[in-house]
Amino acid sequence: MAHGPAKGIGRWLFTTNHKDIGTLYLWFSFAMFLLGGSFAMIIRAELFEPGMQIIRPEFFNQMTTMHGLVMVFGAIMPAFVGLANWMIPMMIGAPDMALPRMNNLSFWILPFAFALMASTLFMEGGAPNFGWTFYAPLSTTYAPDTVNFFIFAVHIMGASSIMGSINIIATVLNMRAPGMTLMKMPMFVWTWLITAFLLIAVMPVLAGAVTMMLMDINFGTSFFDAAGGGDPVLFQHVFWFFGHPEVYIIILPAFGVISHIIPTFSRKPLFGYSSMVYATASIAFLSFIVWAHHMFLVGMPIGGELYFMYATMLIAIPTAAKVFNWISTMFRGSMTFETPMLFAIAFVILFTIGGFTGVMVAIAPADVQYHDSYFVVAHFHYVMVAGAVFSGTAAVYYWLPKWCGRMYDESMAKVQFWVSFVGFNVTFFPQHFLGLAGMPRRYADYALQFSDWNMVSSIGAFMYGASQLLFLFIVIRTIRSGTPVSEPKVWEGAEGLEWTLATPVPYHTFSTPPEVK
Amino acid sequence: MPTNPVRATLVKLVVGAAGMFLFALFVMPPLYDVFCEVTGIGGKTGSAYQVSEAGVDTSRTVKVQFVATNNGAMPWEFTPKVYEVRVHPGEPTEAIFYAKNRTNRAMVAQAIPNVTPFGAAEYFHKTECFCFNQQPLDAGSDADLPLVFIVDRDLPKAINTITLSYTLFDVTDRVDGAVAQLN
Ligand code: HEM
Numbered sequence: 216m217a218h219g220p221a222k223g224i225g226r227w228l229f230t231t232n233h234k235d236i237g238t239l240y241l242w243f244s245f246a247m248f249l250l251g252g253s254f255a256m257i258i259r260a261e262l263f264e265p266g267m268q269i270i271r272p273e274f275f276n277q278m279t280t281m282h283g284l285v286m287v288f289g290a291i292m293p294a295f296v297g298l299a300n301w302m303i304p305m306m307i308g309a310p311d312m313a314l315p316r317m318n319n320l321s322f323w324i325l326p327f328a329f330a331l332m333a334s335t336l337f338m339e340g341g342a343p344n345f346g347w348t349f350y351a352p353l354s355t356t357y358a359p360d361t362v363n364f365f366i367f368a369v370h371i372m373g374a375s376s377i378m379g380s381i382n383i384i385a386t387v388l389n390m391r392a393p394g395m396t397l398m399k400m401p402m403f404v405w406t407w408l409i410t411a412f413l414l415i416a417v418m419p420v421l422a423g424a425v426t427m428m429l430m431d432i433n434f435g436t437s438f439f440d441a442a443g444g445g446d447p448v449l450f451q452h453v454f455w456f457f458g459h460p461e462v463y464i465i466i467l468p469a470f471g472v473i474s475h476i477i478p479t480f481s482r483k484p485l486f487g488y489s490s491m492v493y494a495t496a497s498i499a500f501l502s503f504i505v506w507a508h509h510m511f512l513v514g515m516p517i518g519g520e521l522y523f524m525y526a527t528m529l530i531a532i533p534t535a536a537k538v539f540n541w542i543s544t545m546f547r548g549s550m551t552f553e554t555p556m557l558f559a560i561a562f563v564i565l566f567t568i569g570g571f572t573g574v575m576v577a578i579a580p581a582d583v584q585y586h587d588s589y590f591v592v593a594h595f596h597y598v599m600v601a602g603a604v605f606s607g608t609a610a611v612y613y614w615l616p617k618w619c620g621r622m623y624d625e626s627m628a629k630v631q632f633w634v635s636f637v638g639f640n641v642t643f644f645p646q647h648f649l650g651l652a653g654m655p656r657r658y659a660d661y662a663l664q665f666s667d668w669n670m671v672s673s674i675g676a677f678m679y680g681a682s683q684l685l686f687l688f689i690v691i692r693t694i695r696s697g698t699p700v701s702e703p704k705v706w707e708g709a710e711g712l713e714w715t716l717a718t719p720v721p722y723h724t725f726s727t728p729p730e731v732k
Numbered sequence: 733m734p735t736n737p738v739r740a741t742l743v744k745l746v747v748g749a750a751g752m753f754l755f756a757l758f759v760m761p762p763l764y765d766v767f768c769e770v771t772g773i774g775g776k777t778g779s780a781y782q783v784s785e786a787g788v789d790t791s792r793t794v795k796v797q798f799v800a801t802n803n804g805a806m807p808w809e810f811t812p813k814v815y816e817v818r819v820h821p822g823e824p825t826e827a828i829f830y831a832k833n834r835t836n837r838a839m840v841a842q843a844i845p846n847v848t849p850f851g852a853a854e855y856f857h858k859t860e861c862f863c864f865n866q867q868p869l870d871a872g873s874d875a876d877l878p879l880v881f882i883v884d885r886d887l888p889k890a891i892n893t894i895t896l897s898y899t900l901f902d903v904t905d906r907v908d909g910a911v912a913q914l915n
């Protein structure tokens with residue numbers, strides 16, 4: 216029974232092993248992270264000084280669009296799917312995912328989708344240039360011809376996400392070890408179970424939106440075209456009906472990771488486990504009924520503005536409950552500050568800042584000022600970068616020693632943390648000021664009064680970018696020549712089935728299910 | 733019948749995902765239209781209106797303003813002949829817009845109406861409107877485009893001015909047939 220992986224490239228192409236597929240997802244995601252990151256570097260280089268310096272405005276628009284699309288769909292989402300593949304079977308005592316061949320397929324169509332999307336950069340007309348939110352009519356009537364490739368790519372990655380989610384739900388609902396009731400499941404499994412349901416509910420809506428675009432562009436329908444009786448505002452409703460749950464799809468698994476790391480390094484069980492589960496479920500539910508807070512300025516009646524404002528603010532309550540639970544977990548714990556913990560604590564602080572600016576932009580009358588300014592850019596980078604990306608980085612430092620039986624270099628990792636932390640804040644904190652001072656987002660050039668903070672922001676961005684190359688270096692060095700570790704509990708405060716397995720984790724685990732008491 | 737529990741979960745989830753796709757394509761757009769129509773949100777006006785016998789309310793006067801806009805690169809000349817009229821609720825009133833095709837090719841246009849404030853949309857009735865049909869015009873020719881409207885007697889008291897705006901779209905590419913007819 217105990218056979219190892221196949222040899223050569225075939226191992227990766229045909230693998231149905233959840234650990235291999237998790238690894239593939241993680242490397243793919245990091246490659247996309249560097250690609251999207253290089254687009255960001257181009258954006259920040261152009262914005263270093265006012266005036267057009269390096270690129271043309273048309274190309275700038277392609278860069279902002281591609282940066283957003285690649286980061287959201289190529290970097291963040293696959294990273295957490297990779298972590299799910301690696302960890303969920305080990306956390307629930309299952310030998311593998313429930314649908315291993317579908318698992319292989321859902322990964323391998325992703326590189327195809329992104330190759331298709333990135334290839335538009337080299338085509339006539341250029342890459343998508345209508346923003347990652349691809350509002351009609353920019354993405355229909357006025358789109359470059361390459362929009363059809365974009366639509367096809369979105370369909371493929373949507374299919375990949377849906378298959379991945381089906382797999383996760385099928386695994387969690389059917390393959391838990393005997394004795395593991397739902398309310399005994401680790402938080403990461405819970406957050407992913409809920410996220411997977413969100414994905415199945417809204418990825419098809421995204422597919423519907425791009426399908427309507429496709430028909431408007433190529434088959435003469437008028438879903439979003441006022442000339443034929445349609446309405447461009449309908450596009451925004453459909454998009455954000457997907458888009459708002461999507462931001463929670465991004466953050467919920469990140470919450471799950473943090474809920475493991477903080478107890479480990481505080482040497483205390485997670486405070487308020489069941490309230491964490493209920494908070495996650497209510498965030499997921501609420502995320503379906505707040506979408507028009509992205510549309511306060513399209514001309515909604517006052518009742519609509521008020522409803523979406525209060526409903527949005529309501530989300531801050533379960534979110535705050537989670538933050539308080541993490542803080543209570545740390546309270547009076549015997550804390551140590553290894554790199555995963557540093558990232559986790561930074562997550563709690565910076566995500567909370569992002570949550571606060573979220574409540575600010577949720578105030579409909581105030582959003583008239585904030586909307587489509589750099590303030591919104593600052594808001595969502597605090598929740599997506601300091602939230603999701605920091606959490607993903609923490610997860611890699613936390614689980615990598617378990618996966619490969621080698622410890623990363625702690626002092627180098629701490630340097631990487633501090634450069635990321637400072638770089639991130641230097642990049643994005645000033646963007647709050649820029650936004651409040653009235654600098655609009657998605658412009659290739661700006662008025663002179665915005666010069667200073669833009670330069671600061673660009674310097675921070677280069678610093679943050681460099682810290683990610685250091686991260687890559689640390690990970691590769693760990694895998695190749697890190698100090699070997701062999702105790703099952705790599706971190707002595709860690710709890711859970713995954714830490715009962717040998718280190719490094721064997722290729723096949725839990726072929727006979729463990730008993731959970 | 734799926735007996736294996738994983739299979740059963742798979743089938744349910746695939747059906748759910750397919751259902752959401754169909755929901756986005758076939759339910760959301762019509763639902764949005766119905767919602768806007770019922771609430772008057774978005775300033776969309778209804779289709780041709782049947783005159784009722786309620787009579788004219790001469791005790792009230794409402795100002796109706798007309799705005800004409802060309803969408804995108806639409807090259808026609810398009811203006812209201814009168815920019816503003818004062819009407820009594822319940823009174824059918826005619827207004828004329830003027831359009832001229834300034835190009836040297838036959839074109840077809842479609843005017844899309846919108847009413848501000850949105851709260852007035854459901855009280856603004858059109859018994860006759862050029863916007864109910866597409867407007868073909870030969871190269872260089874022009875036309876007077878008629879509109880007959882009635883402001884409802886139930887128009888909320890707070891509304892004293894209604895702005896009716898038309899945006900003119902070039903739909904020539906959509907209706908090759910209509911251009912052929914002209915020629
Ligand atoms: C307390 C929680 C939150 C609240 C109240 C909130 C509220 C809002 C509001 C009202 C906007 C629209 C602002 C505007 O365009 O004028 C917005 C934008 C955004 N939020 Fe949040 N948010 C919260 C958390 C999050 C989280 C957790 C994420 C993702 C991880 C997120 C991602 C985004 C993104 C990506 C945008 C910008 C979308 C775009 O226009 O490109 N937000 N948020």
Ligand SMILES: [Cu+2]
Nearest residue numbers: 459462508509
């Ligand atoms: Cu939102």
